[in-house]
Amino acid sequence: MEAPLILSNHDLRNTSARLAVLGIFQKYTYALSHSNIEKELQKDFDRVTIYRTIHSFLDKGIVHKVMDDSESAKYALCVDECSSDHHHDNHVHFKCSKCGNSECLNNIQIPLTNLPSGYIATESNLLIEGVCKACS
Amino acid sequence: MEAPLILSNHDLRNTSARLAVLGIFQKYTYALSHSNIEKELQKDFDRVTIYRTIHSFLDKGIVHKVMDDSESAKYALCVDECSSDHHHDNHVHFKCSKCGNSECLNNIQIPLTNLPSGYIATESNLLIEGVCKACS
DNA sequence: TCATTTATGAAACTCTGTTGCAATAGTAAA
DNA sequence: TTTACTATTGCAACAGAGTTTCATAAATGA
Numbered sequence: 220m221e222a223p224l225i226l227s228n229h230d231l232r233n234t235s236a237r238l239a240v241l242g243i244f245q246k247y248t249y250a251l252s253h254s255n256i257e258k259e260l261q262k263d264f265d266r267v268t269i270y271r272t273i274h275s276f277l278d279k280g281i282v283h284k285v286m287d288d289s290e291s292a293k294y295a296l297c298v299d300e301c302s303s304d305h306h307h308d309n310h311v312h313f314k315c316s317k318c319g320n321s322e323c324l325n326n327i328q329i330p331l332t333n334l335p336s337g338y339i340a341t342e343s344n345l346l347i348e349g350v351c352k353a354c355s
Numbered sequence: 356m357e358a359p360l361i362l363s364n365h366d367l368r369n370t371s372a373r374l375a376v377l378g379i380f381q382k383y384t385y386a387l388s389h390s391n392i393e394k395e396l397q398k399d400f401d402r403v404t405i406y407r408t409i410h411s412f413l414d415k416g417i418v419h420k421v422m423d424d425s426e427s428a429k430y431a432l433c434v435d436e437c438s439s440d441h442h443h444d445n446h447v448h449f450k451c452s453k454c455g456n457s458e459c460l461n462n463i464q465i466p467l468t469n470l471p472s473g474y475i476a477t478e479s480n481l482l483i484e485g486v487c488k489a490c491s
Numbered sequence: 492t493c494a495t496t497t498a499t500g501a502a503a504c505t506c507t508g509t510t511g512c513a514a515t516a517g518t519a520a521a
Numbered sequence: 522t523t524t525a526c527t528a529t530t531g532c533a534a535c536a537g538a539g540t541t542t543c544a545t546a547a548a549t550g551a
Contacts, residue, residue, distance in 0.1 A: 330468070344482045355474070400530085403530080
């Protein structure tokens with residue numbers, strides 16, 4: 220989908236900062252951190268603007284947070300099922316120990332797990348670490 | 356096991372900082388962050404000492420890193436199978452969205468996942484979010 | 492085009508985590 | 522017990538991640 224349409228569909232104004240950041244997310248297949256995005260941007264947006272852009276994307280369900288064991292948070296585009304009400308809640312991510320990139324494996328479902336009694340699951344995230352296709 | 360014995364078994368000197376931090380890990384059933392530990396300590400150890408203590412515990416396999424979606428890293432005691440060579444590599448953690456605590460579910464194994472061809476898994480971490488027994 | 496609302500930039504700040512170095516405490520052996 | 526060696530600690534300084542406030546600028550709907 221076109222970036223300006225994605226923004227307006229999610230009730231976000233079409234600003235140059237958002238279009239630029241969204242374009243970067245669309246360009247990469249793996250999860251990006253704030254500093255990844257900052258370096259990739261041509262125009263010099265303020266650090267704070269980038270943080271706020273990421274937060275607005277998170278709020279509206281355009282991107283989701285990717286957990287890996289690196290210091291800082293990473294984000295990746297949601298698949299179509301995500302919305303601001305309800306993030307797609309069964310993510311599998313793969314982090315390559317060689318290149319350090321984290322990819323979403325959208326086609327793979329997390330198998331259900333039997334929790335101890337009294338525990339109620341609402342969301343689950345599986346992070347698999349190893350060597351990715353490009354590095355093996 | 357007694358704290359001083361745990362330290363010497365893992366080739367770490369018995370210092371007051373390490374005994375104090377290890378005592379805190381033994382006291383709580385859920386994963387702790389650096390700041391959790393700092394607040395909990397009676398005696399005023401230097402921030403850096405606490406960081407280094409956590410790192411030495413990680414190195415020696417006394418604690419492992421717990422991933423959740425919070426800003427800062429959290430750590431929890433390893434089960435007995437861990438060693439400095441080989442961390443137990445199939446962790447399931449449960450994060451409660453009410454109290455915010457992350458527990459290790461040591462009895463639960465992560466089901467195997469079929470990866471796309473070319474991907475090689477060496478480790479996997481499953482984070483389940485929801486409501487814990489104490490909060491439900 | 493105008494008024495309103497939302498987004499941006501700048502500065503200042505907090506929190507997390509690291510590094511280098513000198514002083515101190517543990518440990519093993521004499 | 523004392524010594525000598527090595528590991529650990531505290532301190533200072535730093536780098537990076539992330540947030541808040543507020544005045545200015547840009548987007549949108551009328």
